[in-house]
Amino acid sequence: MKTAFVTGVTSGFGKAFALRLAKLGYRLIVTGRRADRLEALAEQIVQTYNVEIQTLCFDVRNQIACQKAIESLPDKFKYIDLLVNNAGLAAGASPFQESDMDDYERMIDTNVKGLLYVTKLIVPGMIARNKGQIVNISSIAGIEVYPNGSAYCASKHAVNAITKGLRIDLLKHNIRVGSISPGMVETEFSIVRYHGDQDKAKAVYAGIVPLNAEDIADALEFMVTRPEHVSINDIQINPSQQANTYLVNRI
Ligand code: NDP
Ligand code: 8X3
Numbered sequence: 362m363k364t365a366f367v368t369g370v371t372s373g374f375g376k377a378f379a380l381r382l383a384k385l386g387y388r389l390i391v392t393g394r395r396a397d398r399l400e401a402l403a404e405q406i407v408q409t410y411n412v413e414i415q416t417l418c419f420d421v422r423n424q425i426a427c428q429k430a431i432e433s434l435p436d437k438f439k440y441i442d443l444l445v446n447n448a449g450l451a452a453g454a455s456p457f458q459e460s461d462m463d464d465y466e467r468m469i470d471t472n473v474k475g476l477l478y479v480t481k482l483i484v485p486g487m488i489a490r491n492k493g494q495i496v497n498i499s500s501i502a503g504i505e506v507y508p509n510g511s512a513y514c515a516s517k518h519a520v521n522a523i524t525k526g527l528r529i530d531l532l533k534h535n536i537r538v539g540s541i542s543p544g545m546v547e548t549e550f551s552i553v554r555y556h557g558d559q560d561k562a563k564a565v566y567a568g569i570v571p572l573n574a575e576d577i578a579d580a581l582e583f584m585v586t587r588p589e590h591v592s593i594n595d596i597q598i599n600p601s602q603q604a605n606t607y608l609v610n611r612i
Contacts, residue, residue: 362386362387362388363386363387363388363442363443364387364388364389364390364438364440364441364442364443365382365387365388365389365390365441365442365443365444365445366389366390366392366441366443366444366445366479366483367379367382367389367390367391367392367445367447368392368393368421368445368446368447368448368475368479369392369393369421369447369448369449370391370392370393370399370402370447371393371394371395371398371399371402372393372398372548372549373546373548373549373550373574374447374498374543374546374548374574374577374578375391375393375445375447375448376402376574377574377575377577377578378445378447378577378578378581379391379402379406380402380405380406380409380410380578381578381581381582382443382445382581382585383406383409383410383412383414384410385582385585385586386410386412387412387442387443388412388413388414388437388438389406389412389413389414389415390414390415390416390417390434390438390441391403391414391415391416391417392416392417392418392419392421392430392448393418393448394418394419394420395418396416396418399416399418400416403416413437413438415434415435415438417430417431417433417434418430420475421448421471421475421476421478421479422467422470422471422474422475424474424478427475427478427479427482428478428482431479431482431483439486440486440490441483441486441487441493442487442492442493442494443493443494443495443496443585444479444480444483444487444493444494444495444496445495445496445498445581446476446479446480446495446496446497446498446520447498448471448475448476449468449471449472449475449476449498449516450467450468450471450472450550450553450554451468451502451510451513451550451553451554452464452465452467452468452513452553452554452556453554453556454509454510454513454554454555455509456508456509457511457512460511460512464512465512468512468513468516469512469515469516469519472513472516472517472519472520473516473519473520473523476497476520476523477523480495480523480527484527484531484536487531487534487536488531488534488536491534491535492535492536493531493534493535493536493537494536494537494538494539494584494585495524495527495531495536495537495538495539496539496540496541496581496584496585497520497523497524497538497539497540497541498520498540498541498543498577499517499520499521499524499540499541499542499595500513500517500520500542500543500544501542501543501544501597501599501605501606502514502517502518502606503517503518503520503521503540503542504521504542504597505605505606506518506606507606507607508607510606517542520540521540521542521595524538524539524540524595528592528594537592538592539584539592539593539594539595539596540594540595540596541577541580541581541584541595541596541598542595542596542597542598543572543576543577543580543597543598543599544572544597544598544599544600544603544606545565545566545569545571545572545599545600545603545609546571546572546573546574546576546577547566547571547572547573548573548574551563551565551566567611568602568611568612569600569602569603569609569610569611569612570600570601570602571600572598572599572600576598577598580596580598583596584596
């Protein structure tokens with residue numbers, strides 16, 4: 362049985378990833394900051410799929426908390442075959458000159474530094490076993506830069522650089538490294554981005570059929586079910602009504 366470690370499962374893609382990987386038979390380690398949601402998801406997964414699951418409640422921005430959480434894993438959860446770095450967010454959407462530095466710090470600390478902290482702790486075990494797979498959740502924002510998105514786009518460009526760097530450095534250790542780069546997906550993402558403003562969040566998806574978390578779980582399933590000799594480097598996936606980060610056909 363393979364073991365997967367998925368960050369940010371209390372909502373959105375992460376929750377869909379955890380459910381999908383459980384369906385595929387993975388033993389799971391699932392993380393997030395909202396303990397009540399973590400425990401509810403773990404219970405749902407055990408009841409539905411009868412796989413072993415371990416919850417870890419911590420903030421990926423806190424390096425010591427990452428270390429303590431991962432070191433606390435019971436032995437049978439220590440051999441991680443698949444790491445999905447999903448926890449992340451956008452905070453704010455305004456021109457650089459009007460943006461809030463706290464928002465910038467939240468995005469860089471979560472999307473970039475948090476991903477580095479978690480990966481740094483899990484990669485040594487993969488190297489020791491000479492096998493593993495890492496999937497980083499990037500974004501179309503890692504490929505294009507759009508108005509009012511400089512720091513979020515920077516954070517996802519950084520995720521892409523880290524993904525490529527890991528692929529190079531871990532090549533000789535038989536570890537596959539790839540990413541998923543979605544466009545617009547309706548989750549709690551825009552509610553978080555607009556600091557809880559539901560109307561602004563809804564307006565993001567007005568007149569389009571956005572992707573949903575299941576669509577992104579389909580992409581993850583494709584990546585993790587390829588044979589060992591196949592490495593999917595990136596899947597870029599958009600709603601049919603989205604051409605790029607700023608051209609959307611709203612009907
Ligand atoms: P959600 O807001 O629905 O989920 C985000 C998840 O990340 C939550 O489980 C949250 O858990 C977790 N998280 C956020 N900050 C932290 C933190 N500091 N420590 C630990 N966990 C954290 O958004 P999505 O599912 O849409 O986003 C998932 C990933 O997908 C992100 O990296 C995002 O940038 C990316 N993405 C999203 C797109 C979209 O349009 N929705 C498109 C492209 C990429 P908790 O709050 O409990 O800690
Ligand atoms: C989230 C999607 O379009 O805001 O990464 O970059 S977008």
